[in-house]
Amino acid sequence: MTDRQHLDEEALAELQDVMEDEFDVLIQTYIVDSRDRIASLKTALAASDADAFAKTAHSLKGSCINIGAPRLGELCLEAEEAGKAQDLGEASRLVAAIEQEFAAVTGLLEGFLVR
Amino acid sequence: MTQHSLRILIADDSDTDRLILQALIKRLGHEVIEATDGLEAVEKFREGSPDIVLLDALMPRMDGMEAARHIKALAGERLVPIIFLTSLSDAEDLARCLEAGGDDFLTKPYSRVIIEAKIKAFDRMRRMHDTLSSQHEEISERNRQLLEEQTIARRVFDNVAHTGCLDSPNIRYHASPLSVFNGDVLFASPRPAGGMLIFLGDFTGHGLPAAIGAMPVAEIFYGMARKGFSGADVLREINQKLKLILPTGMFCCGAMVEADFKLGQLRVWNGGLPEAWVLRGDGEQLLLPSRHLPLGILPPEQFQSVMETVHVQPGDRLLVMTDGVLEAANDRGELFGLAGIRRCLEQVEPAGHPFDVVLEGVRAFSDKAAESDDLTLVALDITDQPAVPDVSGQSLPSALAGPTEWRCEYEIRERTLGDFSPLPLLLHICLEVPGLRTRGGEIYTLLSELYNNALEHGVLQLPSEWKRSAEGFGRYYSERQARLARVEGHYIRFSLHHTRKPGGGRLRVVCEDSGAGFDFRNHPLVSGETGEGIGPRYAGRGLLLLKRLSKNITFRGKGNHVEIVYDWNFSAHQGDGDDR
Numbered sequence: 214m215t216d217r218q219h220l221d222e223e224a225l226a227e228l229q230d231v232m233e234d235e236f237d238v239l240i241q242t243y244i245v246d247s248r249d250r251i252a253s254l255k256t257a258l259a260a261s262d263a264d265a266f267a268k269t270a271h272s273l274k275g276s277c278i279n280i281g282a283p284r285l286g287e288l289c290l291e292a293e294e295a296g297k298a299q300d301l302g303e304a305s306r307l308v309a310a311i312e313q314e315f316a317a318v319t320g321l322l323e324g325f326l327v328r
Numbered sequence: 329m330t331q332h333s334l335r336i337l338i339a340d341d342s343d344t345d346r347l348i349l350q351a352l353i354k355r356l357g358h359e360v361i362e363a364t365d366g367l368e369a370v371e372k373f374r375e376g377s378p379d380i381v382l383l384d385a386l387m388p389r390m391d392g393m394e395a396a397r398h399i400k401a402l403a404g405e406r407l408v409p410i411i412f413l414t415s416l417s418d419a420e421d422l423a424r425c426l427e428a429g430g431d432d433f434l435t436k437p438y439s440r441v442i443i444e445a446k447i448k449a450f451d452r453m454r455r456m457h458d459t460l461s462s463q464h465e466e467i468s469e470r471n472r473q474l475l476e477e478q479t480i481a482r483r484v485f486d487n488v489a490h491t492g493c494l495d496s497p498n499i500r501y502h503a504s505p506l507s508v509f510n511g512d513v514l515f516a517s518p519r520p521a522g523g524m525l526i527f528l529g530d531f532t533g534h535g536l537p538a539a540i541g542a543m544p545v546a547e548i549f550y551g552m553a554r555k556g557f558s559g560a561d562v563l564r565e566i567n568q569k570l571k572l573i574l575p576t577g578m579f580c581c582g583a584m585v586e587a588d589f590k591l592g593q594l595r596v597w598n599g600g601l602p603e604a605w606v607l608r609g610d611g612e613q614l615l616l617p618s619r620h621l622p623l624g625i626l627p628p629e630q631f632q633s634v635m636e637t638v639h640v641q642p643g644d645r646l647l648v649m650t651d652g653v654l655e656a657a658n659d660r661g662e663l664f665g666l667a668g669i670r671r672c673l674e675q676v677e678p679a680g681h682p683f684d685v686v687l688e689g690v691r692a693f694s695d696k697a698a699e700s701d702d703l704t705l706v707a708l709d710i711t712d713q714p715a716v717p718d719v720s721g722q723s724l725p726s727a728l729a730g731p732t733e734w735r736c737e738y739e740i741r742e743r744t745l746g747d748f749s750p751l752p753l754l755l756h757i758c759l760e761v762p763g764l765r766t767r768g769g770e771i772y773t774l775l776s777e778l779y780n781n782a783l784e785h786g787v788l789q790l791p792s793e794w795k796r797s798a799e800g801f802g803r804y805y806s807e808r809q810a811r812l813a814r815v816e817g818h819y820i821r822f823s824l825h826h827t828r829k830p831g832g833g834r835l836r837v838v839c840e841d842s843g844a845g846f847d848f849r850n851h852p853l854v855s856g857e858t859g860e861g862i863g864p865r866y867a868g869r870g871l872l873l874l875k876r877l878s879k880n881i882t883f884r885g886k887g888n889h890v891e892i893v894y895d896w897n898f899s900a901h902q903g904d905g906d907d908r
Contacts, residue, residue, distance in 0.1 A: 224408060224437060227440070228348065231348070231351050231355060231440065232347070232348070232351050233351075233354055235347065235351060239344065239347050239348065239351075240360050242343045242344055242347055243344040246342065246344050247344075249617045267385055271386055272341065272342055272386065273414055273417070274413075275342055275345055275384075275413075276342045276344035276345050276438045278415055279348050279436045279437045279438060280344060280348075280357050283438070290851070306903045314802045
């Protein structure tokens with residue numbers, strides 16, 4: 214489906230440089246933020262609100278791209294498009310994929326923090 | 329790092345994105361204001377007035393597009409660049425951001441290099457806009473100031489150059505309201521001994537430089553005319569002043585008209601203005617072309633102030649204009665010209681006035697070019713005894729102030745008899761007495777009757793009956809000029825003596841001349857007889873005037889020694905500043 218990597222290490226290194234002491238805060242913020250948004254995706258799905266689903270997917274996509282999680286970003290884009298297309302079945306499938314990828318990204322990011 | 333620190337508003341509902349962006353921007357040395365949605369962005373914009381705004385497109389409460397519209401409205405004239413933060417890839421969405429007032433996009437993931445380059449580029453644009461708008465403001469402010477200054481200058485000028493007696497019933501004139509800024513000036517003043525002085529001037533150039541020269545001219549004109557100086561005296565003074573103050577290449581075309589209605593005489597000087605027209609009651613037309621250089625060109629010693637004398641009678645009219653009349657153009661570029669005036673004058677109906685016809689004619693001719701109204705036209709009707717409005721505006725004199733006990737003697741001799749009139753000086757001395765100030769007209773009349781009789785009939789031995797015919801009139805004046813060149817050994821001496829008396833004062837004027845005198849003992853008017861008797865001196869009007877104005881008149885010696893006594897009272901004459 215996608216051959217993008219979980220994390221763009223180069224981008225993360227640059228972020229680390231830019232954020233300096235705030236890098237940890239950024240990663241924590243991203244994880245908490247994204248967790249909230251994934252929960253929002255599920256809520257929207259349960260309510261069959263395709264528009265809300267698309268908007269949330271759009272926002273999540275932005276921060277994933279910025280943080281250097283391109284594969285997760287790609288999944289969010291697909292979710293956004295499914296939402297826009299009112300395709301709730303596809304949306305449901307993508308939420309599962311997003312959750313799975315997010316778990317992987319989170320694990321890797323936490324490893325990044327320890328380093 | 330940029331040297332120039334900006335205040336940048338970031339609005340994004342994603343904490344992650346905001347964190348990254350603010351860190352990037354702070355590292356570039358700018359100050360960051362944060363907002364988490366569109367509504368907050370608008371509020372923070374209002375409070376902090378940032379220089380650049382970065383807006384996420386999709387945000388809760390108010391999205392980026394709407395926030396952008398509000399912010400642009402709040403910014404007004406100020407250029408506040410708005411950059412949309414987006415991962416939007418749909419061309420339509422991007423276009424909507426621009427329509428909402430966005431100036432550019434910044435796509436995720438954020439790149440340090442791109443952000444820095446964009447902020448720099450927009451800062452340059454912003455500053456250029458500020459410079460332009462402050463220059464624009466400066467220009468409009470300057471313009472406003474200039475207009476205000478013109479209004480003030482106009483007010484000052486109006487105070488100096490009041491309309492004088494331009495509102496007299498026998499004067500008609502047209503001048504555009506801001507004519508002084510076209511360089512046109514028009515003044516008229518009653519003369520102390522009756523009659524009027526009118527000056528029409530047209531300065532080279534436009535605007536303030538043209539108006540500036542008008543001030544001293546107005547002051548000289550009104551100051552001197554009031555004191556009884558002749559048109560020639562005023563011209564000499566104006567020329568000298570303008571020569572002194574105007575830069576080379578700037579001068580004033582002008583015409584001076586000295587009207588004496590009692591003598592039926594116009595004296596005209598034209599330096600650089602179009603022909604003045606004398607329009608006789610019987611239809612005859614006489615053109616008085618410019619015979620002199622404009623004022624402000626020749627040095628005083630080369631300046632010719634000799635005025636042309638024209639005999640006129642009631643019903644005659646004089647028309648003087650600036651070249652704006654002749655140079656009025658129609659839409660084919662043709663000029664109105666002398667021919668235009670001639671055409672107009674042919675159409676004057678018996679009841680009509682040439683002034684109205686010419687003005688109407690030139691307006692109809694230039695039609696649409698009416699805004700460039702740059703012409704001044706004045707007409708003077710010769711009447712019997714025109715009612716001149718009182719323009720003295722003097723306050724009533726204090727009863728005791730000023731010199732009341734004094735005497736002086738003033739004698740002019742030889743060549744000076746031909747070059748100089750002592751009347752303004754003598755009048756000035758007399759008018760130092762506050763009680764005499766409102767009687768300037770009478771005093772001037774007394775002094776000038778005495779002086780003119782002493783000069784023309786005493787010293788020059790001119791027979792006054794010459795003046796009674798048109799040919800004789802010319803002969804009289806040419807002979808007067810000729811004889812003035814041969815006044816060796818002659819003099820005219822004035823002795824003025826003023827004393828106070830209860831409730832007023834008494835002025836005694838003695839006028840002696842070196843002439844042959846006349847047989848006053850057998851003069852019908854002196855001996856008290858009435859009748860048509862005309863002697864060689866003090867013919868008719870002159871002596872009657874002296875008798876009417878003074879308390880007493882005495883001739884002595886050979887008749888070349890006259891003494892008059894003039895009494896005045898504070899109460900009897902007040903407010904009666906009659907200039908006739």
